[in-house]
Amino acid sequence: AENRTLAGAGLHNNDDHINLEDHERDGDVVEVPEGIEVCIGNTPLFKIKSLSEETGCDILAKAEFLNGGGGSPKDRVALSIINLAEEQGLLKPYSGDTIYEGTIGSTGISLATVCRARGYLASICMPSDQSTEKSSLLLTLGATVERVPPAPIVDPMHFVNRARTLAAEHTADPNRSGRGYFADQFENEANWQAHYNGTGPEIFQQCGGKVDAFVAGAGTGGTIAGVARYLKARLPKVRIVLADPQGSGLYNRIKYGVMFNTKEKEGTRRRSQVDTIVEGIGINRVTANFEAGRELIDDAVKVEDEQALAMARWLVEKDGIFVGSSSAVNCIAAVKTAREIGPGNRIVTILCDSGTRHISKFWAKAGNIGGKTDSKLEDIISP
Numbered sequence: 001a002e003n004r005t006l007a008g009a010g011l012h013n014n015d016d017h018i019n020l021e022d023h024e025r026d027g028d029v030v031e032v033p034e035g036i037e038v039c040i041g042n043t044p045l046f047k048i049k050s051l052s053e054e055t056g057c058d059i060l061a062k063a064e065f066l067n068g069g070g071g072s073p074k075d076r077v078a079l080s081i082i083n084l085a086e087e088q089g090l091l092k093p094y095s096g097d098t099i100y101e102g103t104i105g106s107t108g109i110s111l112a113t114v115c116r117a118r119g120y121l122a123s124i125c126m127p128s129d130q131s132t133e134k135s136s137l138l139l140t141l142g143a144t145v146e147r148v149p150p151a152p153i154v155d156p157m158h159f160v161n162r163a164r165t166l167a168a169e170h171t172a173d174p175n176r177s178g179r180g181y182f183a184d185q186f187e188n189e190a191n192w193q194a195h196y197n198g199t200g201p202e203i204f205q206q207c208g209g210k211v212d213a214f215v216a217g218a219g220t221g222g223t224i225a226g227v228a229r230y231l232k233a234r235l236p237k238v239r240i241v242l243a244d245p246q247g248s249g250l251y252n253r254i255k256y257g258v259m260f261n262t263k264e265k266e267g268t269r270r271r272s273q274v275d276t277i278v279e280g281i282g283i284n285r286v287t288a289n290f291e292a293g294r295e296l297i298d299d300a301v302k303v304e305d306e307q308a309l310a311m312a313r314w315l316v317e318k319d320g321i322f323v324g325s326s327s328a329v330n331c332i333a334a335v336k337t338a339r340e341i342g343p344g345n346r347i348v349t350i351l352c353d354s355g356t357r358h359i360s361k362f363w364a365k366a367g368n369i370g371g372k373t374d375s376k377l378e379d380i381i382s383p
């Protein structure tokens with residue numbers, strides 16, 4: 001562990017965990033922390049070589065896919081939500097208490113693992129158009145899964161509304177043990193606070209306080225809000241940039257102060273979120289977690305599906321980085337931000353989850369990676 005830190009890899013280099021002085025010693029036996037929770041947070045930050053060389057900026061990636069519960073930043077959120085609910089006396093471990101959540105997948109997977117670690121059950125509602133890797137994984141982890149047809153947020157069968165209803169039904173049912181608790185990641189402020197208390201300070205420290213821009217997409221908005229609030233308080237000049245996939249309304253909200261009008265398309269096509277192959281980011285309503293950081297967002301970049309697919313391939317071909325669609329969107333926006341603010345700047349973005357979670361849909365479209373390629377970055381980022 002010490003070597004890793006010296007080498008700058010920083011894998012889970014929380015001083016609490018590797019600094020021998022911090023541990024009580026009993027003879028030669030060093031106390032080792034208990035539980036999978038220790039693998040959540042303290043993710044590495046590294047420079048993406050190809051993109052940094054091409055742009056003359058430091059393009060830095062926070063490797064959130066290495067979180068050790070469900071393999072995404074949502075591990076932090078799951079822990080934060082559970083901790084808050086326990087503090088409020090709303091959850092009791094090993095009592096049959098069940099956490100219900102509406103999620104496109106990542107938060108469900110994080111809850112399915114973190115709940116087990118903390119003595120709860122997880123029941124997940126997700127739209128049926130999301131990749132099957134995620135629903136199969138949830139079932140493997142022992143979560144209850146209900147896949148509901150993609151629907152607008154006003155529909156009671158929308159995955160978020162359905163989860164809220166199931167939680168209430170559980171609590172009201174005298175024949176069931178424990179209570180139902182609706183995690184409510186879109187509105188629950190324990191979400192952005194997880195990033196304010198974890199992701200933000202880690203980025204600040206790992207960068208030695210030099211960050212010129214932070215770029216991230218928003219699904220709930222928790223990541224961008226929490227990190228923006230932490231960084232802006234310390235670095236008032238830091239530029240916060242929203243990376244938004246095609247079809248999402250947030251780009252227009254930031255650029256022009258209005259949401260994309262979704263009404264005109266309702267009825268013709270029932271959509272879970274937005275019309276894109278990208279999973280996990282992009283939304284057509286403003287949530288409490290997005291609102292928590294909205295005023296701190298300086299700019300937005302719209303990313304087309306084709307750009308995300310090409311960037312995902314590029315990251316494997318040039319750097320051996322195998323990630324999912326939202327990470328690719330973030331990297332396109334990071335490069336565009338670099339072009340905007342010019343060389344010599346340091347731009348941090350998030351790699352949210354691994355490509356393995358997106359084989360059947362996003363990567364099936366991106367295609368297998370062949371041998372050497374001569375793709376040009378300008379071709380990828382140009383609209």
Ligand code: PMP
Nearest residue numbers: 106218219220221223280326352
């Ligand atoms: N990437 C992926 C794969 C996700 O599942 C999510 C969360 N839905 C995000 C990015 C966005 O994170 P946030 O909810 O904090 O905006």
